[in-house]
Amino acid sequence: MLSEKSKLVFIIGGARSGKSSLALKVASPYDKKAYIATAEPLDREMEERILNHKKQRGEGWDLYEEPIRLVDTLKIAFKKYQCIVIDCLTLWLSNILIRQREDLFLKNEIDRFIDILHLFCETYGMVLIIVSNEVGMGIVPDNELSRRFRDLAGLLNQRVANMADEVYLSISGLEIKIKG
Secondary structure, three states: OOOOOOEEEEEEEOOOOOHHHHHHHHHOOOOOEEEEEOOOOOOHHHHHHHHHHHHHHOOOEEEEEOOOOHHHHHHHHOOOOOEEEEEOHHHHHHHHHHHOOOHHHHHHHHHHHHHHHHHHHHHOOOEEEEEEEOOOOOOOOOOHHHHHHHHHHHHHHHHHHHHOOEEEEEEOOEEEEEEO
16 A cells, blocks of 8 residues: 555546546556446446446456445445545435435435545545535526435535545646645
């Protein structure tokens, strides 16, 4: 491992802003690394996106495809790798929201995720890179579900950014370090 101290890196930005490329760049020095993909290939266009991400990553990655049970996957992966990339947090959140709209369930899943991040920061000497979308900078959505997603994503992003050692904003393929 490059460091005995845990390091949490949070990368946020809009769609097609270069977030995933930046995450791969940050992870590049590590030999033993995993990529946790939260996207599901629900249509042809998403299948192509997933294939492009796989090509971009290249060799040297273990892949976990987990749209829902992110916390359980992290519990397993934390013990095996020097570096883990989660791509992306907002897809994970939308997957849960679509399947389970009950507020208590959503709050519990988000709290479980934050709890595992606290455990990571206190326990493991590795790097965790989390990619997420900034969804609150556009227009106010016209329906309740979209506004709820936007609000939940904004609150989750705030909690992760607050815990992170480093935070990057990705805009048009450019990175701006905003914390750390």
